[in-house]
Amino acid sequence: MYAREVARAEGTWSSLVTVGETTVVEEGADTVVEAYSVNKLAVAAAVLDKIDRGLLTLDQRVDVTADIVIQDTDGIFALDRAYPSSITLGHAMANLLTVSDNTAVRLCGLVCPALELNEILRGKGFVHTQVVPVSNPNRFFLGQTTPRETHTLLTRLAAGDLLSPTSTDYLLNTIRSMAAFSDGIRLNLTTPERLRVATKAGWFNAGRNEAGIVFTADGRPGAVYSLFANGPFAGDAAVNDADFGAPHPAMRARQALGRALLDAVDAAPTTARRAQQTPRYQPNNGG
Secondary structure (H helix, E strand, O other): OHHHHHHHHEEEEEEEEEEOOEEEEEEOOOOOEEOHHHHHHHHHHHHHHHHHOOOOOOOOEEEEOHHHOOOOOOOOHHHOOOOOEEEEHHHHHHHHHOOOOHHHHHHHHHHOOHHHHHHHHHHOOOOOOEEEEOOOOOOEEEEEEOHHHHHHHHHHHHHOOOOOHHHHHHHHHHHOOOOOOOOOOOOOOOHHHHOOEEEEEEEEOOEEEEEEEEEOOOOOEEEEEEEEEEEEEOOOHHHHHOOOOOOOHHHHHHHHHHHHHHHHHHHOOOOOOOOOOOOOOOOOOOO
C-alpha cells in the first residue's frame, strides 16, 4: 500500500511506520527533514515537561498582544481582532496542537524560550528534533527532525515514558480530538475511528508531513506513523504548492494509508501496552 500510494503521489518521502512491534515501512528514517508544524508536538512536550517539574501550570495566563499575533490564515488568534487578551497556557497549547495556530507557537515561547526548549528536547534524547532560534529569544522557527525521532517521541508518549500521566493524557486527548487534523490519515475514517487516531500534520512550501498514533479499539497504541514528504509531487506543481487540503497528492496517499493502518491494527493480535481511554464525541446543538 505504501509503495503504491507513494509512487502515485511522487515527491521525496522519508518515513517510519510500525504496527505493533513490526516495522512495516522504513524509508530514509534517519534523514534530517524540515518538520514544519509536526514539531509542535515537540514544542508541547517541552512545555509540558516544565509543567511536570512544577515550573509552569496549564492554568497560568499568557497575554495575546497585537504584536505577537501572526496575521496568517492558520488558527484562530488572528481572527479575534480584539487585543490585548489573556488566555491560559492550556488554551494556547490546545490551539497549537489542533488547529495548528502559529501564534500559539509564540505564546509557548513566552514561557519556554528557544534555547531552553532545545535543551529539554536534547535531554530527552532528541538531538535532531530542534527548533531554530532567532534574535528574539522567545521566538523560533519550527526547525527539523527525523522520521525516527518523531516516531520515538510518539512511541514514548503512548508508553507513558515521555511525560507524567497527566501531561500524557492532555497531549494525547488533544491530538485525538475531533478538532485535530482530519484531511490526511483520518479523512476516510468514521467519527469513532477518527477518535482512535492521534495526529499532527505540518506543511510549508512543497512539504506535506504527518505523524501520529493509531489506537486499538480498547485504547492501546497499535501503530505509529511518521511520514515526511516534499515535492515536486504528481501533477501541476503550481497547483500542488498552493493546495494544503485533502485533494493534494500527498494527502491522498495518506488517506489511503490511514484506512489501511486502522484495518491492520484491528487485524493484529491484542498487545499488552498501556491503554488510554478513547475520547467520546458528544455533539451539542447549543442551549
